[in-house]
Amino acid sequence: MYIKTPILLFLAFASVFLNGLDAAKPGSDPLILGCGADNEAKDADGRKWQPDKKYLADSSKTTSAQAQYQDPALLSEVPYMKARIFTANTTYKLPVQPKQRYMLRLYFYPAVYGSNNAEGSYFSVVANGITLLQNFSASITCRALTQAYIMREYMLAPLNKDSLDVTFSPSSGFAFVNGIELIGAPDMFGDAAIVGSSDQTFDGKSSNLQTMFRVNIGGQFISPTNDSGTLTRTWYDDFAYVYGAQLGVTNEAAKNVKIDYKDMPPYIAPVDIYRTSRSMGEKKDINLGYNLTWVFNQVDAKFMYLVRLHFCDFYLTKANQIVFTIYINNQTAEAEADVIGWTGGKGVTTYRDYVVAANEGFNGDLWLALHPSKKSSPEFYDSLLNGVEIFKLEQGKNLAGPNPKISDMLAKDEQEKRSFQSQQQQGGSGTNKAHVIGGAAGGAAAFGIVAALCIAVYQRKKRAPGSDAHTTSWLPIYGNSHTSGTKSTISGKSNASTHLSSAAQGRCRRFTFPEMKHATKNFDESNVIGVGGFGKVYKGVIDGGTKVAIKRSNPQSEQGVNEFQTEIEMLSELRHKHLVSLIGFCEEDSEMCLVYDYMSRGTMREHLYKGNKSQGQLSWKKRLEICIGAAKGLHYLHTGARWTIIHRDVKTTNILLDENWEAKVSDFGLSKTGPNMDQGHVSTVVKGSFGYLDPEYFRRQQLTEKSDVYSFGVVLFEALFARPALNPSLSKEQVSLADWALHCQRKGIVEENIDPHLKGKVNMESVKKFADTAEKCLSESGIDRPTLNDILWNLEFALQLQDDTDGSSHSSRRERSDSDDPHLRNQNMMAIHYSNLSLGSESDLVEESNTNPNNNNNNNNTATNENTGDTSAIFSQIVKPEGR
Structure with missing residues (x-):
């Protein structure tokens, strides 16, 4: 006995030591690179991003650059505010373990980096002979998806070498990347039934895939830090994808219901996926009259897709209580799906994989629908689903699709911009400008101030390069969201007041720039009460004692003219006791300032929580x-x-x-x-x-x-x-x-x-x-x-x-x-x-003003809102730019 114990201890320590060596092998730990960064930095989730330079095979054709503008949707500067710029083909050599599947993520934030504007960037990305992106434009993709940044995720098949070569090749302009993640992944793919073929299956073990959608059905957003294992996946709720008036009902497992994975590996999906579901409801007649449907858009044609459906019934206990048919793209994927029949009991998890082809005539939407099956006379006529993942399958060592098509609405906006800029360059008269923009605005010429109004509408379409949150975000990365990443190319000195309507200028006081300097003590930094994309916000005093909030444009901010014009046109029209007031503006040479009411008690929120001294009072x-x-x-x-x-x-x-x-x-x-x-x-x-x-x-x-x-x-x-x-x-x-x-x-x-x-x-x-x-x-x-x-x-x-x-x-x-x-x-x-109405309350309404102001913490010394985002914002949130 005394001999065996030391031997056992030795074997135990040896095992720990060997495991430690194995964990230290190249590629055993996640590799998280902040591209273009000089030092290690943490993102909003606390994850460390290390510099990328040592992984470059040749850095002579690359530079690191800082984005000129941080979109308000960004909760974290890391990794988006810095980028690695490539002017020629350049390869990263990333250490991996042979015969190991890896998850590769590429992060792109289409901004202006020094003299490099992402609008002119088109490039390709190849990983060990697999084309991931081809003639890719991050700018177009963001605009089409109404997002400010994008992330592309790939599941790469096991390699027989110890490095993964990822090559960026500019096809026009330059290539760039903001962040790279390489994470060792278990083999999560096997045989999948091919929809439309009764006897054929697809082997996913040796395939390369691109993640298109990852959705928690009936549940909430799941952040990377709450994902299972070390995969740090993001799961979005399904609100953006549910189709039709009949939405069914959402369900949540009772706290005393244990979710049992049985023989299924827990890394397949986190437990929160299986604790919620969406079903059709309790009324048989209604359920038989509709399909519970989800639509996933921006899907590339001529590829095949693996659709993984996650199931767990945490209410019922017997087979044939709920049986339903699964349709994918109007084809029957499963004639009689019985979750309890598959799992054998309540609260047990399972998933099913189906492969469907997006052939010619495909319109870019992938449809998933569930309908009660009557064939086996189940106890209840219902259906349910807990989660969906959709992966694009490689086609001849290619995963790259075309850049997405910009919607007709956005295309029309851009056409209007080009027409307007062309007239500006030709020195067209104000009347002609009003005619062109007014026609695009659709009938606004009936109003005397149409030129300025329509220019405001036009200008709000221009956006500084953006970023979209969260990887902690509540936005579908691959679907539709609300933040635009388009970039205006207009810059130079302001001539904003020349485009303002005489009515707007008449309703607002025009200040001189010396008055602005005097009001803010020459823009003393001690008077700064906020900073944003337009510039800094100062507390000021005018007319010998009237406190105001003054927003001064940053000369290097290309969004200034847009925001300046739109705010004046909009706010000059709105006068009410319970609306914040615009007092006036200043426009001299390249300086632009907006002057607002000073609201001494700040925002409602800070008096409810956020640790303000008046909280609870x-x-x-x-x-x-x-x-x-x-x-x-x-x-x-x-x-x-x-x-x-x-x-x-x-x-x-x-x-x-x-x-x-x-x-x-x-x-x-x-x-x-x-x-x-x-x-x-x-x-x-x-x-x-x-x-x-x-x-x-x-x-x-x-x-x-x-x-x-x-x-x-x-x-x-x-x-x-x-x-x-x-x-x-x-x-x-x-x-x-x-x-x-x-x-x-x-x-x-x-x-x-x-x-x-x-x-x-x-x-x-x-x-x-x-x-x-x-x-x-x-x-x-x-x-x-x-x-x-x-x-x-x-x-x-x-x-x-x-x-x-x-x-x-x-x-x-x-x-x-x-x-x-x-x-x-x-x-x-x-x-x-x-x-409560006051002067001007019955004025005509200004045309729409569209922006994406940030969701900030607040300062109780001002009533101002500083937008670090798109076109025009009014003061109210000015301290820390955060995403919506």
């Missing part, structure tokens, strides 16, 4: 008054101007507070003029802030004023719960405030979850009325949501209930009985509305 009555003020501002946008204005980015950082705690709505950079009476909606690329985004708008890309109502519902629950709209650090069911609040409403536990500072200090009847109103705002369908008119009434009534508790009266509150008289209620609400 907002009484329930004060929160109600702030919400009522914001609702009045939105009500004016929807009803008070000649056309409806849809704000499109309602959130607590865009509700500002002055010294008297009056709420003012700000940031109209994403605003659009509202729907005409024929359509009832505006068809548009999705823009907004995740956590606040109307799911109906997200799915259908049809914007209505009810989209603002949904976002305002989230704001109301923020006021009640004092927590962010999205908080990934919370438990899964609490990440989304909207989802959590609705859950609390259904379970009757709102009182238990309100802001602790409010407990015992509020009238619960007031809270109930408030929460009921917020819940209605979050209705799945826009038609079921209240109008701002109705919301205002309910909030006023909730305030009256609280006033009664406080023993005070409020002369402007109506009696409860008024709610029974819609006519009287509307009269009262319109009286309140018009009593």
